[in-house]
Amino acid sequence: MSNAFYVNPEQLVNDKAQFAQKGIARGKSMIAAIYDQGxxxxxxxxSASLNKISEIYDRIAFAGVGKYNEFDRLREAGVRWADNxxxxxxxxxxxxxxxxxxxxxxxxxxxxEGMKPLEVEILVAQLGNNLRPTKLxxxxxxxxxxxxxxxxxxxxxxxxxxxxxxxxEGVMTNLSGTLKNALSALSGPERTVxxxxxxVGILEDGGSRRTFERLSDExxxxxxxxxx
Amino acid sequence: xxxxxxxxxxxxxxxFFDYVSSTGRKxxxxxxxxxxxxxxxxxxxxxxxxxxxxxxxxxxSHYVASRDMRKIEPADRFTxxxxxxSAARGxxxxxxxxxxxxxxxxxxxxVLSLEGKANYLSPIIQNNNLxxxxxxxxxxAGYDVNHDIGRIFEYDGAGGCYERADFNVIGSGSPFAxxxxxxxxxxxxxxxxxxxxxxxxxxxxxxNDPSTGGADFVRNIFPIMITLTKxxxxxxxxxxxxxxxxxxxDRRASSGGIAGSQLR
Numbered sequence: 001m002s003n004a005f006y007v008n009p010e011q012l013v014n015d016k017a018q019f020a021q022k023g024i025a026r027g028k029s030m031i032a033a034i035y036d037q038g039x040x041x042x043x044x045x046x047s048a049s050l051n052k053i054s055e056i057y058d059r060i061a062f063a064g065v066g067k068y069n070e071f072d073r074l075r076e077a078g079v080r081w082a083d084n085x086x087x088x089x090x091x092x093x094x095x096x097x098x099x100x101x102x103x104x105x106x107x108x109x110x111x112x113e114g115m116k117p118l119e120v121e122i123l124v125a126q127l128g129n130n131l132r133p134t135k136l137x138x139x140x141x142x143x144x145x146x147x148x149x150x151x152x153x154x155x156x157x158x159x160x161x162x163x164x165x166x167x168x169e170g171v172m173t174n175l176s177g178t179l180k181n182a183l184s185a186l187s188g189p190e191r192t193v194x195x196x197x198x199x200v201g202i203l204e205d206g207g208s209r210r211t212f213e214r215l216s217d218e219x220x221x222x223x224x225x226x227x228x
Numbered sequence: 229x230x231x232x233x234x235x236x237x238x239x240x241x242x243x244f245f246d247y248v249s250s251t252g253r254k255x256x257x258x259x260x261x262x263x264x265x266x267x268x269x270x271x272x273x274x275x276x277x278x279x280x281x282x283x284x285x286x287x288x289s290h291y292v293a294s295r296d297m298r299k300i301e302p303a304d305r306f307t308x309x310x311x312x313x314s315a316a317r318g319x320x321x322x323x324x325x326x327x328x329x330x331x332x333x334x335x336x337x338x339v340l341s342l343e344g345k346a347n348y349l350s351p352i353i354q355n356n357n358l359x360x361x362x363x364x365x366x367x368x369a370g371y372d373v374n375h376d377i378g379r380i381f382e383y384d385g386a387g388g389c390y391e392r393a394d395f396n397v398i399g400s401g402s403p404f405a406x407x408x409x410x411x412x413x414x415x416x417x418x419x420x421x422x423x424x425x426x427x428x429x430x431x432x433x434x435x436n437d438p439s440t441g442g443a444d445f446v447r448n449i450f451p452i453m454i455t456l457t458k459x460x461x462x463x464x465x466x467x468x469x470x471x472x473x474x475x476x477x478d479r480r481a482s483s484g485g486i487a488g489s490q491l492r
Contacts, residue, residue, distance in 0.1 A: 055334050073233060079334045080232040080247055087248070087327055102231040210330075 013142075016117045020141035023119025024066045029155035029186060031165060032063060032123045032148075034134055035178040038204035038211070039125040042182045043155065045199035053201035055212035057082040059127040060096045061203050065155035066120035066141070074103060074122060091209075096126035100137035100145055108143020117141055121154040127203035127211050153185075161185050175202065176226040183224070195220050242335035244328040245352055255324055256317060256356040269401030269433040269440040270299050270310040272369045272380045273409065274394060275422035278457035279369045279378035281308055282426040284401070284434060285449055286441025287315045295441060296449050302461040304329050307345060307370035308454055312399035314362035321356070321364050325349060342372040346381040346389050354387030367398050371456045378456055395426075401433025401440035408432045419455060423464075424472070427453070431476050443473035 030043030030052060041053045041063045052071075053063045056078045064071025078099055086094045103122055111117040121140055128134035136148040146152075153162040165185035179200070187193045200215040215223070232247070240246040248255050270283040287294035293315070301322050303309045309325050311318030328348065332340045340348070346368050357363040368381040380392040394413050397405045408429040417425070430451055434442025443450050450473060453464040480487070 049337070051337060054337070074231075076239075076335060077231045077233045079331065083244060083327055083331050083334075084232070084248065084251070087244075087323065106231050106233070 016111060017142060020111070020117040020119050024121055024141060024154075025156050027065050027156050029153055029157050029161045030063050030065050030123065031151065031153050031161065031182045031185060032125055032136055033151035033165070033178050033182060034136060034149075035175050036173050037175060038127055038202055039134060039136065040175060040178050040182065041123065041125065041201045042179065042186070043199050044186060044193055044197050046197050051199065051214075053199050053214070054079075055201075055210070055214075056096075056099070056124070057086065057094050058091060058209050059129065059132075059203060059211050060094070060099065061125045061201055061212050063123040063125075063154075063201075064120055067118070070118045071120040071122060074106070074120065078103070078124075092131060095132065096124050096135055096137065100124045100139060103139045104143050104145035106143075107139055107141065111142040121158075123152055123154060125203055127205065129205075157188075160188065164188065175204070176223050179220070179223055195224075242332040243348070244331040245324060245348075247331075248324075255352075256320065256360060256362075266313065266315060266400070266439060268299075268312060268399040269405055269430060269437065270312060270367060270398050271405050271409065271426045271429050271433075272310070272367060272392075272396050273413065273417075273422045273426045273429075274378050274380060274392075275417040275419055277378065277419065278371050278455060279308075279380055280419065280422040280426050280453065280455050281310060281369060282423075282430045282451050282453045283310055284430060284441045284451050285444070286439065288439040292441070295444060295447065298452060300452050300454055301326070303345070303368070303370075304333075304339075305460045306373055306456065307342065307368065308456055308461055310367045310369070310398065311364060312366070313364040317356060317360070317362045317364045318366070321352070321366060324352065325366075341374055342368075342370045342379055345370070346391075350383070350387040350389045352387075353383050357385050357387065365398050367396055369396075369456055371458055371460070373458070376458070397429070397433075399433075399440070401430075401437035404436040405429040405433040419457070423453065423455075427451075427469075427472050427476060431473065431480075443470060443477065445470075445474070445477075 028044035032041045041061060043052055045052050050068055054075050056062045062075050062078055082094050107118050124137040126135040136152050138146045138148055138152045168181040195217050200220050202213050203211045205211055240250045266288050268284055272279055272281045281300055283299040285296050286292060287297045300308055300310045303326050309322050329340055329345055363385055366383055372379050380396050382390050382392055382396045395409045412425045433440045450466050450469040453469045455462045
């Protein structure tokens with residue numbers, strides 16, 4: 001006779017959520033924000049090769065926080081999905097909304113059915129054109145997907161960083177201003193994040209098909225030095 | 229099509245071809261031989277500082293199927309792909325190759341070396357040519373940014389990949405173009421001499437091979453000419469290409485179609 005113990009589902013979900021939150025809280029925060037010409041993604045990352053921000057497709061970028069191996073597998077799956085969709089149909093048929101939904105379904109399934117929930121939070125950004133709007137999707141560890149109109153913050157101190165960044169809202173217009181605000185929101189009042197420890201990627205139209213650009217430390221310095 | 233997640237042990241890695249094959253789809257399906265449309269002459273010549281390439285525009289079945297086909301395409305910023313053989317498979321091949329190089333770059337955050345690209349294509353060509361009558365003979369050329377030289381890779385029907393130090397021709401016009409190239413090629417040529425030699429070789433091929441279209445002065449459709457240098461893939465303006473072919477044509481016309489012991 002099978003006698004599985006009864007577990008209160010609310011208790012189970014709370015335990016899982018706490019577990020995932022703890023994993024994510026160990027990492028640094030990441031900000032994604034829409035500016036006048038595109039989308040900026042910026043986060044603290046001391047590694048120059050284990051990236052958190054990546055190109056998925058011509059107009060789609062990815063950012064992940066939490067356990068690297070977990071979100072990097074999702075990134076790889078995203079690149080495969082996008083390249084295969086564009087190969088099967090056409091490049092313009094690759095839509096970030098479909099990808100964000102797939103991520104949400106998978107992360108949600110892992111939360112409710114997996115051995116353990118994924119300790120990740122994901123951002124999917126899409127640079128708009130005449131076919132689609134500029135979009136920022138946030139996928140939380142339990143599979144909740146939200147469509148952020150201006151900016152999103154994920155990672156360790158997401159709430160504080162979000163509060164700080166929100167206080168700048170309204171004054172941000174261009175890349176330089178948005179990056180300055182993001183840097184100061186990530187740093188907080190007590191410390192300054194050195195530029196070498198930043199990972200920055202943007203989606204911006206620059207004449208070529210692929211709009212993602214990883215910004216070097218020099219480029220970041222140059223952009224920060226611009227007077228608005 | 230769901231989210232393509234793999235275990236570490238079954239992961240197809242950064243190869244797009246391996247990934248698509250793992251999904252059960254065959255990028256190149258087997259099929260019976262029918263009226264295949266063929267693409268024809270493409271020439272590549274190495275010079276000091278890179279490679280120049282020229283290709284005719286005609287696709288031929290029992291009739292002229294297309295007069296404005298593009299047989300050279302950029303595979304990425306520093307690499308060009310050219311095709312001969314089945315037009316259908318060739319175009320598919322170009323799509324897969326272009327996507328594969330970009331896929332690798334996105335998956336690994338590093339650019340595949342030129343030699344890596346050349347080797348990657350071998351099994352894809354082999355896979356197509358040994359299982360299907362729709363054979364494709366491509367050519368890969370590029371500016372190797374890791375070694376600062378232009379390089380040309382040719383393939384045989386079984387996918388064998390060979391690097392060429394001087395020049396290469398693919399397609400049905402090869403014998404005629406090759407004759408001109410063998411007589412005219414010199415080491416250490418500059419870009420202009422290489423462009424002129426490649427254009428002359430194509431002119432020869434178009435003159436003698438019915439499946440190779442030359443400059444079409446009636447419709448203003450001209451061969452595609454490109455250069456691969458440290459500035460990347462650059463396609464010459466159609467007008468400039470037309471001028472070059474008009475000059476060659478005028479010279480030939482003035483001597484009654486005889487080259488006259490000179491490469492001119």
